[in-house]
Amino acid sequence: MGANGINPPCKQMVTSLAGRKAALARYILYLSLFLWGALIVIFFFLAQVAYRRDLPGNNTTRPYWDPALIALLACSFVIWLFIQRILHQLWYQDSKERHAKNWFELAGMGFLWAAWTGSILASTILLPSFVWAAQRASLNLLYCVLVIGWIQWATLSILLFPSLYIVALYGSWNTHFYDTWGHRPFHKYTLGNQENGSRNRERIER
Numbered sequence: 001m002g003a004n005g006i007n008p009p010c011k012q013m014v015t016s017l018a019g020r021k022a023a024l025a026r027y028i029l030y031l032s033l034f035l036w037g038a039l040i041v042i043f044f045f046l047a048q049v050a051y052r053r054d055l056p057g058n059n060t061t062r063p064y065w066d067p068a069l070i071a072l073l074a075c076s077f078v079i080w081l082f083i084q085r086i087l088h089q090l091w092y093q094d095s096k097e098r099h100a101k102n103w104f105e106l107a108g109m110g111f112l113w114a115a116w117t118g119s120i121l122a123s124t125i126l127l128p129s130f131v132w133a134a135q136r137a138s139l140n141l142l143y144c145v146l147v148i149g150w151i152q153w154a155t156l157s158i159l160l161f162p163s164l165y166i167v168a169l170y171g172s173w174n175t176h177f178y179d180t181w182g183h184r185p186f187h188k189y190t191l192g193n194q195e196n197g198s199r200n201r202e203r204i205e206r
Contacts, residue, residue, distance in 0.1 A: 027087070029159050034083045036152040037076040040145055044073055047141035069126070069142075071119040072149060075112065079152075082108050102167045109160045116156060120149045 086105060124146055127139075 026159070029155055030083055030087055033079060033152060033155050033159070034087070036148055036155065037079045037083070039148050040076045040152070041073065043141050043145045043148065044069075047139075047145070050141060069123055071115070072123050072145070075115050075119050078115070079112055082112060102163070106160070106164055106167060109156065109163070113153075113156045113160050116149075116153055120146070120153055123149065 086108075127142055127146060
């Protein structure tokens with residue numbers, strides 16, 4: 001229950017199809033974040049291979065790994081570590097885990113969103129200055145990284161801001177984050193009204 005005495009939306013939606021769909025959509029969005037990060041690492045590796053392959057003898061001092069690109073790659077690894085923990089909690093709902101709270105999710109997502117915004121903006125501004133590599137496959141691969149990076153930024157925004165709005169509205173900072181968008185639809189289905197839903201959960205647990 002929130003600080004103002006009103007149950008969070010998840011408690012009101014737990015028996016509804018909309019709540020189950022929202023929970024599933026949230027899980028898919030987090031999973032897509034993990035996959036986008038994997039694609040960014042893969043494209044970075046391919047770009048480096050292409051760059052080394054096409055490197056002319058008179059261009060050995062040209063910079064390739066700019067700090068902005070390094071920051072983007074580092075953020076991808078941090079997102080991997082954070083998302084795998086979130087996905088584990090969304091699936092298993094371990095209520096004894098002290099970090100399975102809204103404040104932890106929002107703090108982590110807020111930090112990642114800020115870091116990712118700075119990295120992707122800096123990389124977007126930097127990349128056109130790679131005019132010396134305009135004819136190289138590595139530059140095209142880096143542009144693919146930027147496209148995926150902006151898609152990942154949009155996914156982060158879709159996950160962060162609705163959750164922040166819901167949690168701030170109901171004051172449920174210390175409740176479990178796997179209930180923010182509705183009950184998880186994977187193991188504990190509930191049907192009917194609130195009373196029937198409680199009985200169904202007890203029957204399933206037996």
